[in-house]
Amino acid sequence: MSATIKDVAREAGVSVATVSRVLNGNCNVSEDSASRVNDAIKKLHYSPNFLGRNLRKCETNVILCIMPTSEHSLYSKIVTGMQRYASKLGYDIITAFSDNTATAEARQMNMLFNRTVDGVVLLGTMYDADSLNKLAQNYDIALCCEGVPGADVLTVAVDDESGAFDAVTALIEKGHRDIAFLGTKSEAISSTARENGYKKALEKAGIPFREELVYRDSYEYNCGTDAMNYFAGLEKRPSAVFAVSDLLAIAVIHRAYELGIEVGKDISVMGFDNITMCEMMLPTVSTVEQPCFKMGELVIEKLIENIHSAKKDNNYYTVDHKVIMRQSTGD
Amino acid sequence: MSATIKDVAREAGVSVATVSRVLNGNCNVSEDSASRVNDAIKKLHYSPNFLGRNLRKCETNVILCIMPTSEHSLYSKIVTGMQRYASKLGYDIITAFSDNTATAEARQMNMLFNRTVDGVVLLGTMYDADSLNKLAQNYDIALCCEGVPGADVLTVAVDDESGAFDAVTALIEKGHRDIAFLGTKSEAISSTARENGYKKALEKAGIPFREELVYRDSYEYNCGTDAMNYFAGLEKRPSAVFAVSDLLAIAVIHRAYELGIEVGKDISVMGFDNITMCEMMLPTVSTVEQPCFKMGELVIEKLIENIHSAKKDNNYYTVDHKVIMRQSTGD
DNA sequence: GTGAAAGCGCTAACAC
DNA sequence: GTGTTAGCGCTTTCAC
Numbered sequence: 001m002s003a004t005i006k007d008v009a010r011e012a013g014v015s016v017a018t019v020s021r022v023l024n025g026n027c028n029v030s031e032d033s034a035s036r037v038n039d040a041i042k043k044l045h046y047s048p049n050f051l052g053r054n055l056r057k058c059e060t061n062v063i064l065c066i067m068p069t070s071e072h073s074l075y076s077k078i079v080t081g082m083q084r085y086a087s088k089l090g091y092d093i094i095t096a097f098s099d100n101t102a103t104a105e106a107r108q109m110n111m112l113f114n115r116t117v118d119g120v121v122l123l124g125t126m127y128d129a130d131s132l133n134k135l136a137q138n139y140d141i142a143l144c145c146e147g148v149p150g151a152d153v154l155t156v157a158v159d160d161e162s163g164a165f166d167a168v169t170a171l172i173e174k175g176h177r178d179i180a181f182l183g184t185k186s187e188a189i190s191s192t193a194r195e196n197g198y199k200k201a202l203e204k205a206g207i208p209f210r211e212e213l214v215y216r217d218s219y220e221y222n223c224g225t226d227a228m229n230y231f232a233g234l235e236k237r238p239s240a241v242f243a244v245s246d247l248l249a250i251a252v253i254h255r256a257y258e259l260g261i262e263v264g265k266d267i268s269v270m271g272f273d274n275i276t277m278c279e280m281m282l283p284t285v286s287t288v289e290q291p292c293f294k295m296g297e298l299v300i301e302k303l304i305e306n307i308h309s310a311k312k313d314n315n316y317y318t319v320d321h322k323v324i325m326r327q328s329t330g331d
Numbered sequence: 332m333s334a335t336i337k338d339v340a341r342e343a344g345v346s347v348a349t350v351s352r353v354l355n356g357n358c359n360v361s362e363d364s365a366s367r368v369n370d371a372i373k374k375l376h377y378s379p380n381f382l383g384r385n386l387r388k389c390e391t392n393v394i395l396c397i398m399p400t401s402e403h404s405l406y407s408k409i410v411t412g413m414q415r416y417a418s419k420l421g422y423d424i425i426t427a428f429s430d431n432t433a434t435a436e437a438r439q440m441n442m443l444f445n446r447t448v449d450g451v452v453l454l455g456t457m458y459d460a461d462s463l464n465k466l467a468q469n470y471d472i473a474l475c476c477e478g479v480p481g482a483d484v485l486t487v488a489v490d491d492e493s494g495a496f497d498a499v500t501a502l503i504e505k506g507h508r509d510i511a512f513l514g515t516k517s518e519a520i521s522s523t524a525r526e527n528g529y530k531k532a533l534e535k536a537g538i539p540f541r542e543e544l545v546y547r548d549s550y551e552y553n554c555g556t557d558a559m560n561y562f563a564g565l566e567k568r569p570s571a572v573f574a575v576s577d578l579l580a581i582a583v584i585h586r587a588y589e590l591g592i593e594v595g596k597d598i599s600v601m602g603f604d605n606i607t608m609c610e611m612m613l614p615t616v617s618t619v620e621q622p623c624f625k626m627g628e629l630v631i632e633k634l635i636e637n638i639h640s641a642k643k644d645n646n647y648y649t650v651d652h653k654v655i656m657r658q659s660t661g662d
Numbered sequence: 663g664t665g666a667a668a669g670c671g672c673t674a675a676c677a678c
Numbered sequence: 679g680t681g682t683t684a685g686c687g688c689t690t691t692c693a694c
Contacts (some may be wrong), residue, residue, distance in 0.1 A: 002469070004687055015665045020689055030663060047444035051391070052687030055382040055670050062447075070407035071607060080401050083428060092442070094425035097414060111423070113378035115333075115671095116393075138333070138376075221611070250611050257613050276402060280552070280581050282588050282613050335671055346681045351673055361679060383671030386686050446687095 003044040011040035067123040081296020102126040144299040156299040163321040164197025180238035224251020246271035268329040283327030334375040342371035398454040412627020433457040487630040494652040495528025511569035555582020577602035599660040614658030
């Protein structure tokens with residue numbers, strides 16, 4: 001259907017090898033040949049077929065990013081960072097959404113196995129450490145945002161424990177002592193790490209940890225609603241809530257208002273991530289910022305290095321977080 | 332590096348053709364051969380190289396979706412719908428973000444030209460009608476969400492004019508007569524169409540159109556802020572604002588509160604899209620719902636039909652919208 | 663500076 | 679039911 005390298009060669013009166021050389025910027029071509037080839041390319045509207053090229057070169061210059069959901073601006077920003085860096089190196093990023101299901105994730109990983117892509121970045125995964133380690137032996141993969149304990153796989157993430165520690169410390173410094181924690185039921189390592197940070201901040205301030213101030217479920221929005229219902233029903237209502245995600249924090253804020261509890265005054269709420277919505281909300285939401293662009297750039301930089309290198313970098317890279325105080329903590 | 336079909340054939344003691352037959356579910360293979368092949372596949376951890384397959388078959392079963400931004404849950408939902416339908420037919424969806432720039436979009440379109448993908452869905456585009464028509468002659472492309480006037484290209488979108496008409500009529504039925512319009516400077520056809528719907532709704536109710544109640548800029552969040560500043564400064568402040576997107580509506584709401592104007596009471600605000608945030612906001616946001624999943628499914632259904640068909644369907648398909656009243660209009 | 667030709671991994675027509 | 683083989687479009691070695 002469309003023109004091939006042969007057509008161009010015939011049109012230009014040269015061999016396919018010469019066309020290929022022009023295409024790939026090889027300098028060993030006479031000016032005359034080159035211009036004839038370029039004319040032919042234009043005339044035939046030729047565009048090289050990458051399937052042929054990639055098959056021959058055993059590479060695609062495409063990296064797949066698998067993310068749990070399409071609707072999380074945290075992930076969107078990370079992908080933007082990935083894209084920005086990748087394009088500098090001639091790579092493209094494509095994305096797929098796993099909906100947090102192992103089957104979808106496995107299906108999408110086929111693109112790696114069948115050589116449709118050169119590498120994969122997982123923004124959260126259902127694979128366990130063993131599986132990841134095995135995969136990493138034969139393929140180039142990386143984790144971003146959410147690490148897996150025991151996985152010796154290239155990882156880029158914030159220091160969740162330290163981020164949570166700083167957030168809770170900021171609440172303590174504002175005079176709070178009854179600080180609730182809203183996390184998940186241990187399925188996400190980030191939540192567990194943030195819970196540890198919460199506990200350490202309390203400990204350092206000499207505030208005893210109280211199990212009744214902890215609510216664990218999942219990252220779903222409605223869990224924030226349930227959590228606020230629970231906190232509001234406690235004998236002594238907490239004066240502050242630290243949630244492991246902005247979405248949960250927003251749900252808490254929303255529910256608090258419905259219950260007639262004024263956020264930023266009667267109760268302070270702090271999230272994690274610094275998604276775009278934090279500044280749009282009323283009140284604006286205090287949070288711990290993850291440097292999404294930087295994370296995306298870094299993970300791609302390291303992954304592409306791995307793709308081109310025999311010995312794999314399987315380090316765990318930590319990027320800096322930042323506590324941001326807004327109206328939801330009375331600022 | 333990884334095993335090829337030849338390795339499997341050798342291991343199983345059959346020819347590559349037989350392996351290929353097993354791989355493709357061709358029934359003309361003896362049970363004995365098939366099981367030997369399957370054993371070999373498992374033993375060698377073989378996964379077919381799709382570059383070879385695709386090159387041979389002149390197809391990739393991958394569709395590219397180019398969207399203006401990664402951070403819009405409207406697009407995210409449409410992609411989810413696309414993905415859902417595509418996977419049923421053995422297709423994968425990959426995404427790329429153009430940031431509303433012609434250069435990025437053109438760069439990404441190369442994946443279509445170089446045969447990395449079988450088709451493209453554009454969620455908004457910088458191409459003009461002529462270019463699109465030319466492209467559509469040689470490639471399978473579709474528009475979704477945002478049509479281009481004069482483009483005879485497969486398109487799926489809501490009826491923007493009618494959606495806006497219904498939204499503004501709903502405001503009128505709640506007693507509003509001073510209804511402002513917040514749109515864009517004609518770069519997006521959807522905004523222009525929605526402005527027409529706004530005007531027609533006023534006309535039908537016998538309310539004269541007043542240019543000073545119209546503010547046009549872009550889809551950016553801060554334009555909503557500017558718009559609210561403008562509306563608040565009018566001699567007679569409008570009692571309602573209809574914005575062409577939820578994001579703009581949310582910006583208006585946010586700014587109104589900062590100005591001490593109570594939304595849902597002093598002023599009603601209505602958006603368009605029904606993004607997830609509408610239900611999370613305080614107050615919740617009234618809007619016109621676009622059936623994102625359905626749009627995604629439909630555009631993929633039709634595009635894949637086109638891919639497999641000689642004569643192209645270049646219809647403009649309209650999907651149903653729905654007005655949803657929430658707290659921002661006092662409901 | 664240029665061309666001939668092998669071969670990347672796969673599918674499918676053809677022969678048996 | 680199975681094997682042989684051509685060839686998809688491209689890059690790259692090797693000769694000249």
